Amino acid sequence: MNQIENINYTSILKYGTIVYDGFDSAINDIDNCGCRPGCSVHQVTVNIKDIYSLCRHEGKVAMDIVSGLALLYLTVSPEEKGCFYLLDKPIVLNPGVYYNIISLYGSCCCILACSGQGEKVQVPAPIEGPLGMSSKINISKIHTLFYQEKEKGFNFKGEAHDFLELTYIDKGRMYTSIDGSTIQVGQGEVVFYGRDQFHSQWSDNDQTVSFITLTFDMDLSAPVLFNKSHAVDNDMKALLQKIIFERENNSLYSEDLILCYLKEFIIKLVRNLLLEKVITQQDSDIRSRIDNTIIDKCLDYIDKHIETRVSVPDIARSIPISPSYLSLIFKKKMGITVIDYINNLRLEKSKDLINTSSLNFSQISEKLGYSSIHYFSRQFKLKYGISPSEYARSIKR
Numbered sequence: 001m002n003q004i005e006n007i008n009y010t011s012i013l014k015y016g017t018i019v020y021d022g023f024d025s026a027i028n029d030i031d032n033c034g035c036r037p038g039c040s041v042h043q044v045t046v047n048i049k050d051i052y053s054l055c056r057h058e059g060k061v062a063m064d065i066v067s068g069l070a071l072l073y074l075t076v077s078p079e080e081k082g083c084f085y086l087l088d089k090p091i092v093l094n095p096g097v098y099y100n101i102i103s104l105y106g107s108c109c110c111i112l113a114c115s116g117q118g119e120k121v122q123v124p125a126p127i128e129g130p131l132g133m134s135s136k137i138n139i140s141k142i143h144t145l146f147y148q149e150k151e152k153g154f155n156f157k158g159e160a161h162d163f164l165e166l167t168y169i170d171k172g173r174m175y176t177s178i179d180g181s182t183i184q185v186g187q188g189e190v191v192f193y194g195r196d197q198f199h200s201q202w203s204d205n206d207q208t209v210s211f212i213t214l215t216f217d218m219d220l221s222a223p224v225l226f227n228k229s230h231a232v233d234n235d236m237k238a239l240l241q242k243i244i245f246e247r248e249n250n251s252l253y254s255e256d257l258i259l260c261y262l263k264e265f266i267i268k269l270v271r272n273l274l275l276e277k278v279i280t281q282q283d284s285d286i287r288s289r290i291d292n293t294i295i296d297k298c299l300d301y302i303d304k305h306i307e308t309r310v311s312v313p314d315i316a317r318s319i320p321i322s323p324s325y326l327s328l329i330f331k332k333k334m335g336i337t338v339i340d341y342i343n344n345l346r347l348e349k350s351k352d353l354i355n356t357s358s359l360n361f362s363q364i365s366e367k368l369g370y371s372s373i374h375y376f377s378r379q380f381k382l383k384y385g386i387s388p389s390e391y392a393r394s395i396k397r
Helices: 023-031 234-249 254-280 284-304 312-318 323-334 338-356 361-367 373-384 388-395
Strands: 016-018 040-046 050-057 061-067 070-075 083-086 091-093 098-103 108-114 118-128 139-150 155-159 164-178 181-186 189-193 199-202 209-218 229-231
Touching (some): 023 061, 023 091, 040 098, 139 234, 284 312, 284 338, 312 338, 323 338, 338 373, 338 388, 361 388, 373 388
Antiparallel strands (some): 016 091, 040 108, 050 098, 061 091, 061 108, 070 083, 139 209, 155 199, 164 199
16 A cells, blocks of 8 residues: 655655745746746646556646645656655646646545646556555455364364365374375474365374364465465464464454454465565575575574574564574575574673673573573583583683
8 A cells, every 4th residue: 555645845855846935936937947838727626546647747847736635646757656645735846757646535626737748658557546455365254263182193084175274283293185195284383275175184193283273264365375384483373372362262353353363364474485485486696695685684683682582483573584484594504503503602602701701600691591590501511511610610720
């Protein structure tokens, strides 16, 4: 959706100027600009809501609102994205600026004074007015919603139905067959089943599994969702928790909130997946540069937040990219997992603090985000073969 800008000296500077002495003064400015043919003044009534063509004059154009509410669209080229302005004061456009006027509500009337030859050009695609939003995803109904805790070695023989299904693994691991292809779905992952897709589910004989199942009607076409499992970040997990909470509490408008949370969950997931798809479809050089930029942003975030409990979803959200894609390219580029890198950096920072600061081990542990001094000491010894106290004594010799 396009944003409406206010007309002020700075915002309009690229396209023209404000006329503070009124519209008549603007006409005088145009008459003195030396363009031929001379200035023509006329009123126009506008009731269109979208833009299909743009006007352009060789000379200046003055305009002001007469009645109603008008939105002025300005751009330097039909191919370049322009801006919408609320036309609430007289202005003069520079020669060659492309423009058109639409009505905010109902119809509006504007007065224009134009100089020089004019032309009207078609835009490559209709430009929608900035007001009015409509949903591009409609989830009309949820058929079933339940949380299941399955025993070891459970086996669901399968079904197909004419609505969509989502299964999110909360604990454990399971396998699913979709039209004959087997997919493993781990804890924190989600799988979608399309309309009329036959699917079965089962777990290992030594594995219990707990999962959320949602079946629903949705009019979004999103092939990227289907026939594979997807990692879910903390924001999306929180939405699923809200869905279960509303189902269990069944408060006023709980059903509406559940539909909203489900829509948000799907939008966030599709955004992540489509971004990754765009990256992977680039040629190797471009993809490498994008991946390097992601790694640089990741390392910068870790360095700035090393004294907090940094998580992969937090880092991914700051870039933004999905946690699973970040983990994949980080391991590929750095030869180490994100978590291992964070742990190593924390331990290196702890050595620096032992060496250069007056903090005791408890303070260092807390400063670097460790859950306890005991966990910090254990990790330090695993990494360096000696305890923090032994290291401290060794550097003082």
